[in-house]
Amino acid sequence: MPVLKHILILGTLILGTGELTLAQTFSSQRADFKLEEVASGLSNPWSLAFLPDGSMLVTERAGRLRIIRNGELDPIPIEGTPELVASAEGGLLDLLLHPDFADNQTLFLSYAHQNSEGMTTRVVRSRFVDGHLQDTEVIFEALPRYSSSNHFAGRLVMDAQGFIYVSVGDRLERDQAQDTADDAGGVHRITQDGEPAPGNPGLGNNAINDTLFTWGHRNPQGMTVHPSSGEVWTHEHGPQGGDELNILHGGTNYGWPEISYGIADSGELITPYTHRKGMAQPLYYWNPSIAPSGMAFYTGTLFPGWRGDLFIGALKMRRLVRLRILNGVVIEAEDLLTDLGQRIRDVRMGPEGSLWILTDSKKGMVYRLAPTYE
Template sequence: MKFKTCSLLVCLTLGGYSSLSWSNDRFSTDLYSLNVKTHVDGLVNPWSLAFLPEGGILVTERPGRLRLIEAGVLRERPIEGVPDVAASGQGGLLDLALHPDFEENRWLYLSFSDRTAEGLTTRVIRARYQDGRLTDHEDIFEALPRSSGGRHFGGRLLFDRAGYLYLSVGDRGEMDRAQDLADHAGSIIRLHDDGRIPDDNPFVDNPQAKPEIYSWGHRNPQGLVLHPETGDIWSHEHGPRGGDEINRIQASLNYGWPKATHGINYTGFSISPHQTLPGMESPLLYWTPSIAPSGMTFYTGDDFPEWQGQLLSGALSHRLVSRVSIDSAENPESVVEVEQMLKGLGRRIRDIRQDAEGRLWLLTDESPGRVMSIHLND
């Protein structure tokens, strides 16, 4: 595998990136008046961000660069040692996640689309991040079989409280693959932090199944988050025309795609006559028409007390943030979208994250893309 350094030409090109000091946009919501403040502009299709414990923000750009923001300023040079990625269609450099013990071991995890002679797929590596570069690279996972086409890579990463690593893998635009346990496509993957397969994975003793699979029947999951009280994994995924879903992910369960769906084909024809089927999990909430959900987070901060415990999800096609209320941790079946916010921003929201201090951050999936934060209007 090749790893990137910054050539003179690339570095000169990146010199055009800019950092803005608290550029403000004001918005009204049902409960609060907000400022959305732009910290950094000029990114190229940013996909995900992570907050370093020593301060600073790491941001992935889909063409294949990892960027560092320090004290509100975007470093001119990208982080060295990022793997070559296949920035094809929806693919490229996708998510990043810090190891739960990052302060001690400095392991940083990256998901990305990768191309060989056998085709494209979703891969995960880890490397040690120190002093603006990645070293000690290790392969963690490769979704198989590979295939052509640049759609539905999934790529969202999440660590649970026990230290297991989860990865979403899309159906790669070939819907029937999501119902094949011998295929990683259309599934949520569960691994040890070093890529080993947990002994208690649900299909580990099934010779007809990929042992890394934790749940299946997914189309293109783009959000993975832990419930702040229960530690359960929640996900959302893109439907076709309609049928975007929020799900609570549980071991071995089949989430239905494409045998059961609330969506239809982009051509207008039916995909399945069934919205629900026995033995398949129905979504807790679905959107029709689709909003194209992206990153999401459970809000646990103090700035917006009326949002406590609610899901906040970015949206690409509808260019908004969806606020979703959950009745209680004990009753997660009562899930209702209560508001669609920030429509006036007019930007594709790729990710929404909460930092250690409870502040909310947004990424816009554009070129130029932005890093923004949400505040009470003062």
């Protein structure tokens, strides 16, 4: 377990992110690091993205998109965010920049939306021009809608082909995760215009919705692309126990709720099965539940001992989890930042080679994990 070593007074954070007041220094199995406070006062921040000019965009679940410039959180939210519903787990969720953002200013946002038919997960494509969003267009909407304000999922990633993966939770209608004519409980693969991606398993098959890539998911709130293989990795919340880490393969059923390593919140058994024919096993699972959220592979050079490791935020267990994986097997697991005592919502690789995290509270924070020698 990491140990809090001491408190240091810092000067200026690199990349022009401003003056910092405190940094906690930690010792872990493979690296020492300091935790630098970059910004505070965010309301339940959900996602973080780095702009080419060194500033950062952060989504707040209440519906605001914020910008951090030179280490200062702009008090005025960015105009032009889509109409949404902020209820329970719903609100403004993930943020994905187009790989050619510097040229086309295009980004994608996921969020919860409500109308007379209920709530759902939506994705818009927009352009960030002159400090506000414009040309916003809905490119994905999970159907049917449900009354629940939970299990929206909403993570977004883009693969090397430029296809976008959208995670959608089971909306607390768990049996619908096995219904391939229902968008709930699935990961969808679409083009940047919102069309079904070529090669999707449902194309030419009326029994499977044409945007579905995988199904049998409960609430996959973490998703990232493996830096070497290009495969999409995801994790999902189990019920009481049974949080899962998976590698996505098109047309695969990941089992929820027919198989699970968890039980219902009431303590009742959801299913007697952890294995069934035709359903994928997780690469790794947690009992008890840690409530995993954002995740990222470490690909930088500032921490050579972490290179290639997977970092996962935990909400319920309030920690950052480091996994070392070899040939599809977790060979090392370490809990970091347990002394911080905060729900970690997102984890991102920074362009300068450090790790960045968001904490989930009404006074949410942006932190940077930096080398101790800076």
